[in-house]
Amino acid sequence: ILDVFVAAASVVYTYFERDDLLPFDSKRLEEDLGENFFGQHIASNVILSAVSLFMTDSNPNKPLVLSFHGTSGTGKNHAVKIIARNVYEKGEDSKHVHTYITMHHFPHKEMADLYSAQLKQQIHESVSRFPRSMFIFDEMEKMHPQLIDAIKPFLDYNARVDGVSFRKAIFIFLSNTAGNVIAGVTLDYWREGLCRENLWMNSKELEIKISEKIFNDENSGFLYSSIIDKHLVDHYIPFLPLELKHVRQCVLVEMAHLNVPQDSDLADEVAGNMPYFPKEEKIFSLKGCKSVRQKLALHIDSQRPKLSS
Numbered sequence: 001i002l003d004v005f006v007a008a009a010s011v012v013y014t015y016f017e018r019d020d021l022l023p024f025d026s027k028r029l030e031e032d033l034g035e036n037f038f039g040q041h042i043a044s045n046v047i048l049s050a051v052s053l054f055m056t057d058s059n060p061n062k063p064l065v066l067s068f069h070g071t072s073g074t075g076k077n078h079a080v081k082i083i084a085r086n087v088y089e090k091g092e093d094s095k096h097v098h099t100y101i102t103m104h105h106f107p108h109k110e111m112a113d114l115y116s117a118q119l120k121q122q123i124h125e126s127v128s129r130f131p132r133s134m135f136i137f138d139e140m141e142k143m144h145p146q147l148i149d150a151i152k153p154f155l156d157y158n159a160r161v162d163g164v165s166f167r168k169a170i171f172i173f174l175s176n177t178a179g180n181v182i183a184g185v186t187l188d189y190w191r192e193g194l195c196r197e198n199l200w201m202n203s204k205e206l207e208i209k210i211s212e213k214i215f216n217d218e219n220s221g222f223l224y225s226s227i228i229d230k231h232l233v234d235h236y237i238p239f240l241p242l243e244l245k246h247v248r249q250c251v252l253v254e255m256a257h258l259n260v261p262q263d264s265d266l267a268d269e270v271a272g273n274m275p276y277f278p279k280e281e282k283i284f285s286l287k288g289c290k291s292v293r294q295k296l297a298l299h300i301d302s303q304r305p306k307l308s309s
């Protein structure tokens with residue numbers, strides 16, 4: 001009877017373990033990144049290999065921990081969506097994807113004790129129910145160090161807390177920390193006439209500059225947290241500032257979303273009307289691809305014949 005019970009429990013466990021998980025296909029992730037993620041060759045490569053290695057390892061020795069860095073609108077949340085839709089059937093709407101936005105979920109510094117306790121409990125419960133859970137922390141730079149430290153035990157090698165193993169979970173941190181450093185290096189590269197696609201983590205000491213900024217930025221919660229000293233983040237991933245040609249690609253995608261025919265001239269116009277920096281050369285989009293949909297909708301609306309009052 002015990003054997004039957006154990007077998008039944010294992011079937012039920014396997015069912016819940018699989019529930020909502022897609023069979024992982026690195027080719028599909030590669031195509032998705034190639035078709036929908038613009039101007040981010042470094043992030044694309046690191047995400048593809050890190051997620052593929054992790055998802056195909058039946059016994060990882062630690063959870064996957066990624067930290068995305070870049071200025072606003074460069075695609076950090078967008079990349080999370082792409083990862084989620086390649087892991088779960090319901091993508092980011094899966095009940096196993098848990099997103100925390102610092103200023104929304106943890107707005108009061110003085111309540112850090114309570115938030116830490118709740119967060120630990122939520123992570124513990126979610127992973128004990130479903131080991132392949134995903135946790136996204138947005139606005140990481142604003143997160144109280146005490147909260148960052150609360151997550152730490154879950155990120156460690158062979159992490160096991162109260163009998164639950166966290167080795168199959170995915171943690172992704174999003175922040176603007178080092179965004180300006182990344183933009184500066186990309187601009188230097190452009191000014192030297194070098195091809196953007198040849199910029200890699202080891203070019204121009206990009207990786208060193210990013211880590212120095214993350215480790216020393218007084219405004220970053222990371223500075224005061226021991227996640228860094230313990231090397232628990234697997235990859236710090238730079239998101240480069242986007243150029244006009246990438247914004248143009250975003251406009252074309254939004255045309256499809258809004259069900260309007262693809263119009264190359266309109267794409268040029270909308271992309272060209274976004275603000276760019278630096279002031280003299282105007283190379284990189286100040287807001288990345290953020291608010292492209294709204295700008296496009298405005299353009300379309302302004303072309304419609306107006307009702308006379």
Ligand SMILES: Nc1ncnc2c1ncn2[C@@H]1O[C@H](COP(=O)(O)OP(=O)(O)OP(=O)(O)O)[C@@H](O)[C@H]1O
Pocket residue numbers: 036037038039040070071072073074075076077078079175176250288289290291
């Ligand atoms: N590299 C990109 N490739 C394709 N689309 C992009 C890219 N970057 C941004 N977008 C589009 O712009 C929208 C806004 O970008 P997203 O929210 O991912 O930026 P973010 O880097 O997370 O910004 P923030 O730091 O302000 O949160 C996305 O939903 C997506 O439609």
